[in-house]
Amino acid sequence: MKWWLSVFFLVNGHWVPGSDVDGWAPRPFDTELHCLDHKRIAEEQCLAHPLDYEALWVCSKGEPAKGPPQKLIPVDC
Numbered sequence: 001m002k003w004w005l006s007v008f009f010l011v012n013g014h015w016v017p018g019s020d021v022d023g024w025a026p027r028p029f030d031t032e033l034h035c036l037d038h039k040r041i042a043e044e045q046c047l048a049h050p051l052d053y054e055a056l057w058v059c060s061k062g063e064p065a066k067g068p069p070q071k072l073i074p075v076d077c
Contacts, residue, residue: 002028003035006065007042010054015068018055026064035059 006026007018018024029035039057046055058065 001062002030003032004028004060004062004064005035005038005042006058006060008056008058008065008068009051010056015056016053017065017067019064029059032059032061 004026007024008015009018009021009024010016019026027038029038036059039059042055042057056068058069
């Protein structure tokens with residue numbers, strides 16, 4: 001089973017999947033460790049070379065992440 005590295009961008013207060021942005025499709029890896037290593041590299045690159053929007057990198061098992069972690073989704077009261 002593959003592990004997927006997906007990215008989400010914070011645009012106007014909403015998390016947008018990288019898959020909706022040209023060139024930011026999820027990438028598969030053979031192991032969780034390999035995915036986490038590439039996640040760390042991506043985060044370091046974002047610190048060294050900031051993007052236009054805040055980026056959140058997520059490793060998920062089996063298929064690319066469909067959305068950001070639940071703790072990041074705003075809740076309307």
